Amino acid sequence: MSSPAPTHPTPDSKSTQSIESAAQPEQPRNPLHGLTLEAMLTALVDYFGWAELAQRIPIRCFALDPSVKSSLKFLRKTPWAREKVEGLYLFMLREIRRRESGGLKS
Template identity: 65%
Template sequence: MTKGNNIKESQPNNPLHGKTLEAILVYLVSYYGWEELSELIHINSFRSNPSIKSSLKFLRRTPWAREKVEKLYIDTLK
């Protein structure tokens, strides 16, 4: 193991540590539902025929949207 990996693995206070984008999205959809989620974060893939697959594709290509989803996830856990 390199030194860089040790830093990455030791983030016990980071709520995103060890979470995949898919796991975060599934949690948010189960917590809020697609309709409320689309009101909280204005993304077309949450509004028009929403699915985990299409939303993940968009979020992986769109950093600002991914940041909003990650922030909502953190705020939801509080």
């Protein structure tokens, strides 16, 4: 006689939710959470343009023949430059919120 094959219980929705929340800790107050460096850089270029970006963060990859690809390569290897980009991105978000709420007059 052969024994019946073991059956695996199906996960219920509660256990699935707890696994998902444990795998992805929530950071509702962190605007950088889950955002890629490429998305940040693209948003900054769209908002400021390469020329103003090079003035605000004086690095050569923004000033001389700028491209997203070359800038990402540099920023991934250079922590201090990445921190400056993240800081400018947060500043940009604050400016956008102020304009939307009517805090600044254009």
